[in-house]
Amino acid sequence: MKDSFYEQVFEIARLIPEGRVTSYGAIAKALGSAGSARMVGYAMSNAGIAHPKVPAHRVVNGSGLLTGKFHFSPPELMQELLENEGVIVIDDRVKNFKTVFWNPLEELI
DNA sequence: TGGTTGACGAGGT
DNA sequence: CACCTCGCCAACC
Numbered sequence A: 001m002k003d004s005f006y007e008q009v010f011e012i013a014r015l016i017p018e019g020r021v022t023s024y025g026a027i028a029k030a031l032g033s034a035g036s037a038r039m040v041g042y043a044m045s046n047a048g049i050a051h052p053k054v055p056a057h058r059v060v061n062g063s064g065l066l067t068g069k070f071h072f073s074p075p076e077l078m079q080e081l082l083e084n085e086g087v088i089v090i091d092d093r094v095k096n097f098k099t100v101f102w103n104p105l106e107e108l109i
Numbered sequence B: 001t002g003g004t005t006g007a008c009g010a011g012g013t
Numbered sequence C: 001c002a003c004c005t006c007g008c009c010a011a012c013c
Helices: A005-014 A024-030 A034-044 A077-084
Strands: none
Touching: A005 A024, A005 A034, A024 A034
């Protein structure tokens, strides 16, 4: 398999439209591996070196928490990018998360 | 080959 | 609402 799990994660992440966010679990489920949500986040560690660019800042955990912000440089960059796209972030949490949430399983059809 | 690692998720206290 | 514990799965050393 040339398209490793990582590559698949990147593919889905790149499909996330601006102003929208999704969760690691949702991506994992979209790939058919619902239980490997942790792997999705792990894959994102390579997002920084992945090409084309992967909007990792649009991926948060199931609670809308910016758990991966500390992997950015600086950590506050993640929130900056999100707010720049119209996503309100308060206390490391996405405002109206349920509204801006992008479900790859339904929106991607 | 086997054990450890995680940017997680759900459930319980 | 906040914090803790357990479970899952693929990649990495």
